[in-house]
Amino acid sequence: MGKDYYAVLGIDKKASKDDIKKAYRALAKKYHPDLNPQNKKEAEEKFKEISEAYEVLMDDQKRARFDQYGEEGVKFQGGFDWNQFHHYQDIQDIFGDIFSQFGFGGGGVGNPFGGYSTQQREIRGADAFVEIPIDIRRIARNEKIEIYYFREMRCDECNGTGSATKKLLTCQICRGRGYVERSSNQGFILFRTTEVCRNCNGRGKIPEKVCHVCSGAGYTRKKDNIQISPPAGIYEEEIYILRDKGNYRPGGSGDLRIKFDIDYMEFRREHDDLVKDIQIDFTEAIMGGKMKVSLLRGEKEIDIPAGTQPEERLVLKGEGITKKSGRDNSDVILHAKVSLPKKISKKQRELLEQFKNEKGFFSGFHL
Ligand SMILES: [Zn+2]
Ligand SMILES: [Zn+2]
Numbered sequence: 001m002g003k004d005y006y007a008v009l010g011i012d013k014k015a016s017k018d019d020i021k022k023a024y025r026a027l028a029k030k031y032h033p034d035l036n037p038q039n040k041k042e043a044e045e046k047f048k049e050i051s052e053a054y055e056v057l058m059d060d061q062k063r064a065r066f067d068q069y070g071e072e073g074v075k076f077q078g079g080f081d082w083n084q085f086h087h088y089q090d091i092q093d094i095f096g097d098i099f100s101q102f103g104f105g106g107g108g109v110g111n112p113f114g115g116y117s118t119q120q121r122e123i124r125g126a127d128a129f130v131e132i133p134i135d136i137r138r139i140a141r142n143e144k145i146e147i148y149y150f151r152e153m154r155c156d157e158c159n160g161t162g163s164a165t166k167k168l169l170t171c172q173i174c175r176g177r178g179y180v181e182r183s184s185n186q187g188f189i190l191f192r193t194t195e196v197c198r199n200c201n202g203r204g205k206i207p208e209k210v211c212h213v214c215s216g217a218g219y220t221r222k223k224d225n226i227q228i229s230p231p232a233g234i235y236e237e238e239i240y241i242l243r244d245k246g247n248y249r250p251g252g253s254g255d256l257r258i259k260f261d262i263d264y265m266e267f268r269r270e271h272d273d274l275v276k277d278i279q280i281d282f283t284e285a286i287m288g289g290k291m292k293v294s295l296l297r298g299e300k301e302i303d304i305p306a307g308t309q310p311e312e313r314l315v316l317k318g319e320g321i322t323k324k325s326g327r328d329n330s331d332v333i334l335h336a337k338v339s340l341p342k343k344i345s346k347k348q349r350e351l352l353e354q355f356k357n358e359k360g361f362f363s364g365f366h367l
Contacts, residue, residue, distance in 0.1 A: 002071025005053035125247035140296035152247040155214035162218035163207030171200035178204035233324030272330035
Protein backbone atom coordinates (compact mmCIF):
# COMPACT_ATOMS: atom_id res chain seq x y z
CA MET A 1 0.00 0.00 0.00
CA GLY A 2 1.45 3.33 -1.10
CA LYS A 3 0.63 6.82 0.04
CA ASP A 4 -2.90 7.73 0.95
CA TYR A 5 -3.41 11.23 -0.37
CA TYR A 6 -6.77 11.56 1.34
CA ALA A 7 -5.21 10.83 4.71
CA VAL A 8 -2.39 13.28 3.99
CA LEU A 9 -4.93 16.08 3.59
CA GLY A 10 -7.16 14.69 6.36
CA ILE A 11 -10.22 14.39 4.14
CA ASP A 12 -12.43 11.51 3.12
CA LYS A 13 -12.78 9.90 -0.29
CA LYS A 14 -15.95 11.78 -1.12
CA ALA A 15 -14.41 15.20 -0.55
CA SER A 16 -15.41 17.86 -3.09
CA LYS A 17 -12.84 20.09 -4.76
CA ASP A 18 -13.82 22.81 -2.34
CA ASP A 19 -13.16 20.53 0.62
CA ILE A 20 -9.82 19.54 -0.84
CA LYS A 21 -8.88 23.15 -1.39
CA LYS A 22 -9.90 24.15 2.13
CA ALA A 23 -7.93 21.31 3.69
CA TYR A 24 -4.90 22.06 1.58
CA ARG A 25 -4.94 25.76 2.33
CA ALA A 26 -5.22 25.14 6.05
CA LEU A 27 -2.27 22.75 5.96
CA ALA A 28 -0.23 25.01 3.70
CA LYS A 29 -0.55 27.73 6.32
CA LYS A 30 0.43 25.32 9.05
CA TYR A 31 3.46 23.87 7.31
CA HIS A 32 4.86 26.85 5.57
CA PRO A 33 8.56 26.68 6.52
CA ASP A 34 8.64 30.32 7.56
CA LEU A 35 6.15 29.57 10.31
CA ASN A 36 8.18 26.63 11.52
CA PRO A 37 11.63 28.03 12.25
CA GLN A 38 12.38 25.29 14.80
CA ASN A 39 11.81 22.38 12.45
CA LYS A 40 12.08 23.83 8.97
CA LYS A 41 13.23 20.64 7.33
CA GLU A 42 10.29 18.68 8.60
CA ALA A 43 7.82 21.38 7.67
CA GLU A 44 9.23 21.54 4.20
CA GLU A 45 8.78 17.81 3.76
CA LYS A 46 5.21 18.05 5.01
CA PHE A 47 4.50 21.00 2.76
CA LYS A 48 5.74 19.07 -0.23
CA GLU A 49 3.74 16.03 0.75
CA ILE A 50 0.44 17.90 1.02
CA SER A 51 1.18 19.67 -2.27
CA GLU A 52 1.71 16.32 -3.96
CA ALA A 53 -1.61 15.09 -2.59
CA TYR A 54 -3.28 18.27 -3.71
CA GLU A 55 -1.82 18.01 -7.20
CA VAL A 56 -3.28 14.53 -7.57
CA LEU A 57 -6.68 15.08 -6.01
CA MET A 58 -7.44 18.32 -7.84
CA ASP A 59 -6.96 16.62 -11.19
CA ASP A 60 -10.03 14.52 -12.07
CA GLN A 61 -8.11 12.01 -14.16
CA LYS A 62 -5.32 11.56 -11.65
CA ARG A 63 -7.80 11.30 -8.83
CA ALA A 64 -9.74 8.57 -10.67
CA ARG A 65 -6.56 6.61 -11.33
CA PHE A 66 -5.49 7.04 -7.73
CA ASP A 67 -8.88 5.83 -6.48
CA GLN A 68 -8.54 2.74 -8.63
CA TYR A 69 -4.84 1.89 -8.46
CA GLY A 70 -3.50 3.82 -5.53
CA GLU A 71 -0.17 5.62 -5.72
CA GLU A 72 0.98 3.33 -8.54
CA GLY A 73 -1.66 4.83 -10.81
CA VAL A 74 -0.31 8.36 -10.53
CA LYS A 75 3.37 7.88 -9.89
CA PHE A 76 5.39 10.98 -10.62
CA GLN A 77 8.43 10.24 -12.68
CA GLY A 78 11.48 10.58 -10.47
CA GLY A 79 9.25 11.44 -7.53
CA PHE A 80 7.11 14.50 -7.05
CA ASP A 81 8.90 17.82 -7.40
CA TRP A 82 7.75 21.41 -7.57
CA ASN A 83 7.87 21.45 -11.35
CA GLN A 84 4.90 19.12 -11.34
CA PHE A 85 2.83 21.35 -9.14
CA HIS A 86 0.23 23.44 -10.98
CA HIS A 87 -1.70 25.16 -8.23
CA TYR A 88 0.45 28.00 -7.03
CA GLN A 89 -2.39 30.43 -7.49
CA ASP A 90 -4.45 28.56 -4.89
CA ILE A 91 -2.04 29.49 -2.12
CA GLN A 92 -0.55 32.65 -3.57
CA ASP A 93 -2.53 34.81 -1.15
CA ILE A 94 -1.33 32.76 1.81
CA PHE A 95 2.23 33.30 0.82
CA GLY A 96 1.54 36.98 0.45
CA ASP A 97 0.13 37.05 3.98
CA ILE A 98 3.02 35.11 5.42
CA PHE A 99 5.55 37.30 3.73
CA SER A 100 3.97 40.49 4.98
CA GLN A 101 3.70 39.06 8.52
CA PHE A 102 7.41 38.51 8.48
CA GLY A 103 7.98 42.04 7.31
CA PHE A 104 9.46 41.16 3.97
CA GLY A 105 6.90 43.28 2.16
CA GLY A 106 6.34 44.09 -1.47
CA GLY A 107 7.56 40.84 -3.01
CA GLY A 108 11.16 41.85 -2.40
CA VAL A 109 12.62 38.81 -0.74
CA GLY A 110 11.93 36.02 -3.13
CA ASN A 111 8.18 35.87 -3.29
CA PRO A 112 8.06 32.32 -4.60
CA PHE A 113 5.17 33.01 -6.93
CA GLY A 114 6.02 36.50 -8.00
CA GLY A 115 4.71 37.78 -11.28
CA TYR A 116 2.58 34.80 -12.06
CA SER A 117 -1.01 35.10 -13.06
CA THR A 118 -3.32 32.38 -14.28
CA GLN A 119 -5.09 34.98 -16.38
CA GLN A 120 -2.17 35.52 -18.74
CA ARG A 121 -3.79 33.63 -21.53
CA GLU A 122 -6.57 35.14 -23.63
CA ILE A 123 -6.56 38.27 -21.56
CA ARG A 124 -9.16 40.99 -22.09
CA GLY A 125 -8.07 44.16 -23.88
CA ALA A 126 -7.33 47.40 -22.06
CA ASP A 127 -9.88 50.19 -21.82
CA ALA A 128 -9.56 53.17 -24.14
CA PHE A 129 -10.08 56.66 -22.78
CA VAL A 130 -11.23 59.87 -24.42
CA GLU A 131 -11.99 63.29 -23.06
CA ILE A 132 -14.56 65.29 -25.00
CA PRO A 133 -14.86 69.05 -24.73
CA ILE A 134 -18.49 70.01 -25.09
CA ASP A 135 -20.49 73.10 -24.21
CA ILE A 136 -23.69 73.03 -22.23
CA ARG A 137 -25.78 74.27 -25.15
CA ARG A 138 -24.92 71.22 -27.23
CA ILE A 139 -25.79 69.02 -24.28
CA ALA A 140 -29.13 70.81 -23.90
CA ARG A 141 -29.92 70.23 -27.56
CA ASN A 142 -29.04 66.52 -27.17
CA GLU A 143 -26.80 66.94 -30.17
CA LYS A 144 -25.18 63.78 -31.42
CA ILE A 145 -21.46 63.87 -30.85
CA GLU A 146 -19.05 62.16 -33.17
CA ILE A 147 -15.96 60.82 -31.44
CA TYR A 148 -12.80 59.80 -33.25
CA TYR A 149 -10.24 57.82 -31.35
CA PHE A 150 -7.58 55.19 -31.78
CA ARG A 151 -7.95 51.70 -30.46
CA GLU A 152 -6.60 48.25 -31.08
CA MET A 153 -9.13 46.45 -33.21
CA ARG A 154 -9.52 42.85 -34.22
CA CYS A 155 -7.54 42.11 -37.36
CA ASP A 156 -10.03 41.33 -40.14
CA GLU A 157 -7.45 39.54 -42.24
CA CYS A 158 -6.97 36.70 -39.72
CA ASN A 159 -10.19 37.05 -37.69
CA GLY A 160 -8.14 38.11 -34.70
CA THR A 161 -6.17 34.87 -34.55
CA GLY A 162 -2.87 36.37 -35.72
CA SER A 163 -2.55 33.46 -38.11
CA ALA A 164 -2.86 33.81 -41.88
CA THR A 165 -4.41 30.34 -41.99
CA LYS A 166 -6.54 31.21 -38.93
CA LYS A 167 -5.04 28.13 -37.28
CA LEU A 168 -3.05 28.21 -34.08
CA LEU A 169 -0.50 25.73 -32.85
CA THR A 170 0.37 24.96 -29.25
CA CYS A 171 3.45 26.90 -28.21
CA GLN A 172 6.34 24.46 -27.89
CA ILE A 173 8.29 26.57 -25.44
CA CYS A 174 5.63 26.64 -22.72
CA ARG A 175 3.67 23.64 -23.97
CA GLY A 176 0.52 25.73 -24.15
CA ARG A 177 0.60 27.01 -20.63
CA GLY A 178 1.44 30.58 -21.51
CA TYR A 179 4.08 30.87 -18.83
CA VAL A 180 7.43 29.36 -18.10
CA GLU A 181 8.88 28.48 -14.75
CA ARG A 182 12.23 29.17 -13.23
CA SER A 183 13.50 27.56 -10.09
CA SER A 184 16.12 28.79 -7.69
CA ASN A 185 17.32 27.62 -4.31
CA GLN A 186 17.14 30.07 -1.47
CA GLY A 187 18.32 28.41 1.68
CA PHE A 188 16.66 25.05 1.74
CA ILE A 189 13.46 26.03 -0.06
CA LEU A 190 13.16 25.70 -3.77
CA PHE A 191 11.67 28.95 -4.94
CA ARG A 192 9.84 28.97 -8.17
CA THR A 193 9.01 31.98 -10.22
CA THR A 194 6.88 31.95 -13.29
CA GLU A 195 6.95 34.40 -16.10
CA VAL A 196 4.94 35.01 -19.22
CA CYS A 197 6.21 32.94 -22.12
CA ARG A 198 7.92 35.29 -24.56
CA ASN A 199 7.48 32.96 -27.48
CA CYS A 200 3.68 33.20 -27.40
CA ASN A 201 3.26 36.32 -25.22
CA GLY A 202 1.32 34.28 -22.70
CA ARG A 203 -1.32 32.97 -25.12
CA GLY A 204 -0.02 29.43 -25.08
CA LYS A 205 -0.62 29.32 -28.81
CA ILE A 206 1.27 30.60 -31.80
CA PRO A 207 0.02 31.30 -35.33
CA GLU A 208 0.52 28.52 -37.84
CA LYS A 209 1.54 31.20 -40.35
CA VAL A 210 2.02 34.75 -39.11
CA CYS A 211 -0.61 37.15 -40.45
CA HIS A 212 1.12 39.82 -42.53
CA VAL A 213 -1.37 42.53 -41.56
CA CYS A 214 -1.08 42.33 -37.77
CA SER A 215 2.28 40.52 -37.58
CA GLY A 216 0.64 37.76 -35.56
CA ALA A 217 -0.82 39.94 -32.84
CA GLY A 218 -4.43 39.44 -33.92
CA TYR A 219 -5.15 43.16 -33.65
CA THR A 220 -4.11 46.42 -35.22
CA ARG A 221 -4.29 49.98 -34.01
CA LYS A 222 -6.89 51.85 -36.00
CA LYS A 223 -8.90 55.01 -35.97
CA ASP A 224 -12.46 54.34 -34.98
CA ASN A 225 -15.45 56.59 -34.59
CA ILE A 226 -18.72 56.41 -32.77
CA GLN A 227 -21.70 58.67 -32.41
CA ILE A 228 -23.26 59.22 -29.05
CA SER A 229 -25.79 61.53 -27.50
CA PRO A 230 -24.74 63.16 -24.26
CA PRO A 231 -25.99 60.98 -21.42
CA ALA A 232 -28.89 62.48 -19.44
CA GLY A 233 -27.78 64.78 -16.66
CA ILE A 234 -24.09 64.11 -17.31
CA TYR A 235 -21.59 65.72 -14.96
CA GLU A 236 -18.05 66.59 -15.91
CA GLU A 237 -16.47 64.30 -13.33
CA GLU A 238 -18.52 61.31 -14.41
CA ILE A 239 -17.05 58.62 -16.58
CA TYR A 240 -19.38 57.33 -19.22
CA ILE A 241 -18.62 53.78 -20.26
CA LEU A 242 -19.29 52.19 -23.63
CA ARG A 243 -18.85 48.45 -23.34
CA ASP A 244 -16.47 46.65 -25.66
CA LYS A 245 -15.41 49.80 -27.51
CA GLY A 246 -11.88 49.67 -26.09
CA ASN A 247 -8.87 47.64 -27.17
CA TYR A 248 -9.37 44.21 -28.67
CA ARG A 249 -7.81 41.02 -27.40
CA PRO A 250 -8.90 37.44 -28.09
CA GLY A 251 -10.28 37.26 -24.54
CA GLY A 252 -12.58 40.21 -25.18
CA SER A 253 -12.46 43.92 -25.83
CA GLY A 254 -11.94 46.55 -23.18
CA ASP A 255 -14.37 49.42 -22.70
CA LEU A 256 -14.30 52.97 -23.96
CA ARG A 257 -14.29 55.39 -21.05
CA ILE A 258 -15.51 58.86 -21.89
CA LYS A 259 -15.10 61.94 -19.78
CA PHE A 260 -17.08 65.02 -20.80
CA ASP A 261 -15.23 68.24 -20.30
CA ILE A 262 -18.25 70.51 -19.99
CA ASP A 263 -18.05 74.22 -20.71
CA TYR A 264 -20.93 75.82 -18.80
CA MET A 265 -20.46 79.18 -20.54
CA GLU A 266 -22.40 81.82 -18.57
CA PHE A 267 -24.30 79.18 -16.60
CA ARG A 268 -23.59 77.47 -13.30
CA ARG A 269 -24.65 73.98 -12.40
CA GLU A 270 -26.90 73.34 -9.42
CA HIS A 271 -27.72 69.63 -9.40
CA ASP A 272 -29.69 69.15 -12.60
CA ASP A 273 -30.56 72.84 -12.87
CA LEU A 274 -28.59 75.64 -14.44
CA VAL A 275 -28.28 79.08 -12.94
CA LYS A 276 -27.63 82.27 -14.84
CA ASP A 277 -27.20 85.79 -13.52
CA ILE A 278 -29.27 88.54 -15.13
CA GLN A 279 -28.78 92.24 -14.68
CA ILE A 280 -31.97 94.20 -14.23
CA ASP A 281 -32.40 97.86 -13.74
CA PHE A 282 -33.93 98.95 -10.41
CA THR A 283 -36.87 100.51 -12.22
CA GLU A 284 -37.54 97.19 -13.97
CA ALA A 285 -37.22 95.40 -10.68
CA ILE A 286 -39.80 97.67 -9.13
CA MET A 287 -42.21 98.01 -12.01
CA GLY A 288 -41.60 94.73 -13.82
CA GLY A 289 -41.10 94.40 -17.54
CA LYS A 290 -39.98 92.21 -20.38
CA MET A 291 -36.46 91.14 -21.11
CA LYS A 292 -34.66 89.09 -23.74
CA VAL A 293 -32.46 86.38 -22.24
CA SER A 294 -30.16 84.03 -24.06
CA LEU A 295 -31.02 80.53 -22.82
CA LEU A 296 -29.72 77.07 -23.69
CA ARG A 297 -31.81 76.66 -26.83
CA GLY A 298 -31.77 80.24 -28.04
CA GLU A 299 -33.10 83.59 -27.00
CA LYS A 300 -36.34 83.98 -25.13
CA GLU A 301 -38.38 86.93 -23.95
CA ILE A 302 -39.23 86.62 -20.30
CA ASP A 303 -41.40 88.55 -17.87
CA ILE A 304 -39.73 90.27 -14.96
CA PRO A 305 -42.46 90.42 -12.34
CA ALA A 306 -43.09 93.77 -10.66
CA GLY A 307 -41.43 93.87 -7.24
CA THR A 308 -38.54 91.55 -8.09
CA GLN A 309 -36.04 91.70 -5.25
CA PRO A 310 -32.24 91.70 -5.54
CA GLU A 311 -30.90 88.12 -5.56
CA GLU A 312 -34.36 86.76 -6.25
CA ARG A 313 -34.45 83.63 -8.33
CA LEU A 314 -36.79 83.35 -11.28
CA VAL A 315 -37.42 79.77 -12.27
CA LEU A 316 -37.90 78.92 -15.94
CA LYS A 317 -39.41 75.45 -15.88
CA GLY A 318 -38.05 72.90 -18.31
CA GLU A 319 -35.48 75.22 -19.89
CA GLY A 320 -32.52 73.18 -18.60
CA ILE A 321 -31.00 69.90 -19.73
CA THR A 322 -32.40 66.39 -19.65
CA LYS A 323 -32.57 65.35 -16.02
CA LYS A 324 -30.47 62.52 -14.68
CA SER A 325 -33.64 60.42 -14.51
CA GLY A 326 -33.90 60.87 -18.28
CA ARG A 327 -37.55 61.79 -18.00
CA ASP A 328 -37.91 65.52 -18.36
CA ASN A 329 -35.90 68.69 -18.47
CA SER A 330 -34.41 70.49 -15.53
CA ASP A 331 -34.95 74.22 -14.95
CA VAL A 332 -32.99 77.32 -15.67
CA ILE A 333 -32.89 79.65 -12.72
CA LEU A 334 -32.34 83.32 -13.39
CA HIS A 335 -30.57 85.02 -10.56
CA ALA A 336 -31.64 88.69 -10.44
CA LYS A 337 -28.86 91.19 -10.00
CA VAL A 338 -30.49 94.56 -9.53
CA SER A 339 -28.31 97.41 -10.64
CA LEU A 340 -28.53 100.83 -9.13
CA PRO A 341 -27.20 103.85 -10.97
CA LYS A 342 -24.07 105.43 -9.48
CA LYS A 343 -24.74 108.80 -11.02
CA ILE A 344 -28.03 110.40 -11.87
CA SER A 345 -28.98 113.58 -13.68
CA LYS A 346 -30.58 116.59 -12.06
CA LYS A 347 -33.88 115.69 -13.59
CA GLN A 348 -33.71 112.11 -12.31
CA ARG A 349 -32.88 113.39 -8.86
CA GLU A 350 -35.97 115.61 -8.86
CA LEU A 351 -38.10 112.64 -9.89
CA LEU A 352 -36.68 110.52 -7.13
CA GLU A 353 -37.23 113.28 -4.57
CA GLN A 354 -40.80 113.43 -5.72
CA PHE A 355 -41.05 109.66 -5.46
CA LYS A 356 -39.58 109.72 -1.98
CA ASN A 357 -42.06 112.28 -0.77
CA GLU A 358 -44.94 110.38 -2.23
CA LYS A 359 -47.08 108.99 0.56
CA GLY A 360 -46.77 105.24 0.99
CA PHE A 361 -43.23 104.84 -0.32
CA PHE A 362 -41.86 103.69 3.00
CA SER A 363 -44.75 101.36 3.57
CA GLY A 364 -43.02 98.91 1.24
CA PHE A 365 -40.13 98.52 3.72
CA HIS A 366 -40.24 96.75 7.00
CA LEU A 367 -38.89 99.44 9.28
ZN1 LIG B 1 4.51 29.92 -25.02
ZN1 LIG C 1 -4.01 39.51 -38.62
